[in-house]
Amino acid sequence: MYKAKRAASLKVRRRIGKYELGRTIGEGTFAKVRFAKNMESGDPVAIKILDKAKVQKHGLVEQIRREICTMKLIQHPNVVRLHEVMGSKARIFIVLEYVTGGELHDIIVARGSLKEDEARRYFQQLINAVDYCHSRGVYHRDLKLENLLLDSAGNLKISDFGLSAISEQVKDDGLLYTSCGTPNYVAPEVIEDKGYDGTLADLWSCGVILFVMLAGYLPFEDDNIASLYKMISGAQFTCPSWFSDGAKRLIARILDPNPSTRITIPQLLKDPWFKKGYKPPVFDEKYQTSLDDVDAAFGDSEEKHVKEEMEGQPASMNAFELISLNRGLNLENLFETDKKYKREKRFTSQCPPKEIINRIEAAAKPLGFDIQKKNYKMQMENIEAGRKGNLNVATEVFQVAPSLHVVVLKKARGDTLEFQKFYRTLSAQLKDVVWVCEGEAEEKSSTA
Structure with a gap:
């Protein structure tokens, strides 16, 4: 009896390469996210684990590969960093920066709205990151509060590039044609399905985020999807009385239903309300981008597969x-x-x-x-x-x-x-x- 109890108490540690896996911190249909520790550096990370068979069955291989390649292109302090990708015979392991501050969405739900200076700081970080993505030919296409995380220092981090597009997907007319995104945040031209500029569509979503941070609620909301799209297409929203004049003017210029007259990011960077207390991002130059590990993770070569080890604890x-x-x-x-x-x-x-x-x-x-x-x-x-x-x-x-x-x-x-x-x-x-x-x-x- 005593020996049986002792045997039952043996805990097993799971290691993937140089990472020791810990508790599960997120779970979806095709993936599980687990806390992990880099055993060489001691740094915490989050590892997204995908089942290769499920991914292939649902035809998601190229979408996931694109998301990984996109995130490797984006090395910005306000974007969740993708450290590396590993693969085994049955699984793909995406090693991500571990962000501890939670979703910005949860903070808004708990507090109702943010003070203007706080909202401005997050918005500045958001625009800096989005502008950087665009300069690398990447369009997020699903910017919303739920995809904005905060680190331990309170800095904003953009996550989830699953619906992103890259410049190679832009047609000869310079437009994207795939309708995607979350309805309340999507730009009118995306709804109309006549082609759209990825930079201006992302900027519209940023404008919706700014409104929510200051107001505590969405500018466009209706249970009926047709009514919701009508509100968005006509930019039918009203700013609350507590918005400053500068914030009202900027939001009106961003949430312009006509993309040809909508403010651009270069113009936004010069806006007086936006510039107040502005601090440029500080880049970490030590990271080098390589896509070699992506090919190894998705390939069938056992020589390039990572080792999955089980190690018991005392x-x-x-x-x-x-x-x-x-x-x-x-x-x-x-x-x-x-x-x-x-x-x-x-x-x-x-x-x-x-x-x-x-x-x-x-x-x-x-x-x-x-x-x-x-x-x-x-x-x-x-x-x-x-x-x-x-x-x-x-x-x-x-x-x-x-x-x-x-x-x-x-x-x-x-x-x-x-x-x-x-x-x-x-x-x-x-x-x-x-x-x-x-x-x-x-x-x-x-x-x-």
Whole structure:
């Protein structure tokens, strides 16, 4: 029963290349997003995991590939960064910047509206990022509050380029023809399905976002889709009384239903209301763009596939299990001095469990022991036979607390005195790993 409980407590870590996966932070029809940690740098990331079979079945391969390529082209401080793409035989892994501040939409819902200076700062960051995207030939086409995230410093980050278009999709007349986007945010010319300029259509959506940030509600809203489109086509909206004159004028110029007279981004950048307190974006030049990993992720070459590994964590000891090993709650009592414990030794360590196992292995091998490892268990057998055959020592690391582990060494076969001698030699070589060892506990007991 006790062993069964211990086995059930074994947690398994999943690693994808250099990333260790954590909790699920989002889930959709075709993808799951999980928190992860870069084991080389320690940086947190979000990994979007897609099932290749589902993606192929629904004909989404090219759309997803386009989204990935688009995001790799956009290296802007106000756009969620795509670090890299990896693929296995069954899955695609998109490694994204981990943004912790939540959606701007949720903040508006909670607070009702933003103060003008705060809304202006977000809007400036939004326009900077959108202008940068356009300069790279990328049109988002689904700009809305739900696709605007905030980082821990309160900076805006554009996400979800799933409906984006690139310059290669523009027809000879310079227009895009695919109607897409979220109805309340979409420009009139997109609804009319006669072709539209991607830059001006994105700018319209930015105008709707600015209105919502200042008002706390959408400028165009109706349950009847036909009525909604009529409101949008006629730009039928009214600014609340608390809008400043500068904000009213700018919104009216952006939400102009005629794209030929609508304000452009270069004109908007000169607007007095927009320019107030303006801070240009600061770029991180260390990132280099490459699409090599995209081909590898979508390809069938097993040589280029990332390794998916499962790694167990140490079994944990709960309070009841600790009490079953001890006479009291004092940690020193974990190291009993009764004769019946001579075939078993324990020490505690504050080192990571993997380091503990590796250090024990490194210390035992020169002493003539053959090592067999599985997760955080080891079987150590002396190659040379002793008085009662080959000494065999079973070792396991248990987790007591996140930064405290108990290491148990048991004599499975062989002579007990040889086991005692081996343990003394081993513990002497692990001085920087051991926090409290059995010998120290015995000394404390004898001097008490």
